[in-house]
Amino acid sequence: MRIIGDTDLSVFELCLGTNPFGWTASEQESFDVLDAYVAAGGNFIDTADSYSVWADGHVGGESETVIGHWLAARRCRDELVIATxxxxxGGLSAENVRARVDDCLQRLGIDQIDLLYAHRDDPDAELEETVRAFDEVVKAGKARYLAISNYEPDRLEEAIAITEREGLAKFVALQPHYNLLERSYEQTRAGLVKRYGLACVPYFALAKGFLTGKYRPGQAGVSERGRLDGSSYADDRGWRALAAVDEVAAAHGTTDSAVALAWLLAQPTVVAPISSARTTDQLAEQLPMLTLELSDAELERLAVATA
Ligand SMILES: NC(=O)c1ccc[n+]([C@@H]2O[C@H](COP(=O)([O-])OP(=O)(O)OC[C@H]3O[C@@H](n4cnc5c(N)ncnc54)[C@H](OP(=O)(O)O)[C@@H]3O)[C@@H](O)[C@H]2O)c1
Incomplete structure (x- = not known):
């Protein structure tokens, strides 16, 4: 288990992403994945009010609704760290923050969110208004801790500066786009994460499925995720990266997914990578990351192959 910043949130080293729930995974398949994740010791669940608004006929909230049904059925809320x-x-005006938090709580069927993220910057809202609204959510007991995702580094620092200047609830984690094939985090944000003592909880840890090894030259149609699938990595750089992942996986008799996730977990500042699974078989390919020890030479080999 790992600790998020200086909080009392103790989390499993693999955070379960849930954008497939109610989208590419039926409610039953989602329950199966959640059950298997918890059976493996998992306690850290990542969702968002917008999942899966991009799918035809969806309005957002589908993932939270499935999780809410599962929490009600399993009665295990207290054992979990729930992030949304x-x-x-609708952006991050104070009014929208208040309304959306209430919607999240209702769909999840809980009284308090453990980790509440600002999903993306809202240029139309005053940053101080947003930060104050998040603070009020904490003061109202509707969220325990705050976090942030997808902000440009200067806006991230500005938001942190406001919390420090005004004595508001601080941000304890950053959720950046970071994986073996997306490395800009290392130059643009890792320094800030260190400086402010944030926990890094990277998303798209499997490069939208590409790093699982299921994409191969000449193969098409291996995912139904549309614009959220990994096909954009299917080029010379992607195949070079995959060859390195394959090689390390073979040396350990493990899966490509485990190698990609273990590499990310081993990076400075990373507390728990987030990946999703549509089925329990996919989750089973990811879980060996927990015990996989990559040597310094292997970590370097992977980093160089994907630089
Ligand atoms: N903060 C943000 O802005 C943001 C943005 C995106 C995601 N996220 C969070 O991060 C989580 C992870 O991102 P993601 O789910 O989009 O991408 P990901 O974890 O990189 O890829 C997961 C997808 O890869 C496929 N997959 C996983 N394991 C597999 C295996 N063993 N074999 C074959 N295919 C496998 C599955 O899709 P298919 O089988 O359907 O192909 C699965 O849904 C999300 O669920 C969400 O919680 C946050």
Missing amino acids: KIGSL
Whole structure:
């Protein structure tokens, strides 16, 4: 288990992403994945009010609703760290923050969110208004801790500066786009994460499925995720990266997914990568990351192959 910043949130080293729930995974398949994740010791669940608004006929909230049904059925809320995000639907004005948090709580069927993220910056809202609204959510007991995702570094620092200047609830984690094939975090944000003592909880840890090894040259149609699938990595750089992942996986008799996730977990500042699974078989390919020890030479080999 790992600790988020200086909080009392103790989390499993693999955070379960849930954008497939109610989208590419039926409610039953989602329950199966959640059950298997908890059976493996998992306690850290990542969702958002906007999942899966991009799918035909969806309005957002589908993932939270499935999780809410599962929490009600399993009665295990107290054993879990539940993270959700607001801001992608209607922005981050104070009014929208209040309304969306209430919607999240209702769909999840809980009284308090453990980790509430600002999902993305809202250029139309005053940053101080947003930060104050998040603070009020904490003061009202509707969220325990705050976090942030997808902000440009200067805006991230500005938001942190406001919390420090005004004595508001601080941000304890950053959720950046970071994986073996997306490395800009290392130059643009890792320094800030260190400086402010944030926990890095990277998303798209499997490069939208590409790093699982299921994409191969000449193969098409391996995912139904549309614009959220990994096909954009299917080029010379992607195949080079995959060859390195394959090689390390073979040396350990493990899966490509485990190698990609273990590499990310081993990076400075990373507390727990987030990946999703549509089925329990997919989750089973990811879980060996927990015990996989990559040597310094292997970590370097992977980093160089994907630089
Ligand atoms: N903060 C943000 O802005 C943001 C943005 C995106 C995501 N997220 C969070 O991060 C989580 C992870 O991102 P993601 O789910 O989009 O991408 P990801 O974790 O990189 O890829 C997961 C997808 O890859 C496929 N997959 C996983 N394991 C597999 C295996 N063993 N074999 C074959 N295919 C496998 C599945 O899709 P298919 O089988 O359907 O192809 C699965 O849904 C999300 O669920 C969400 O919680 C946050």
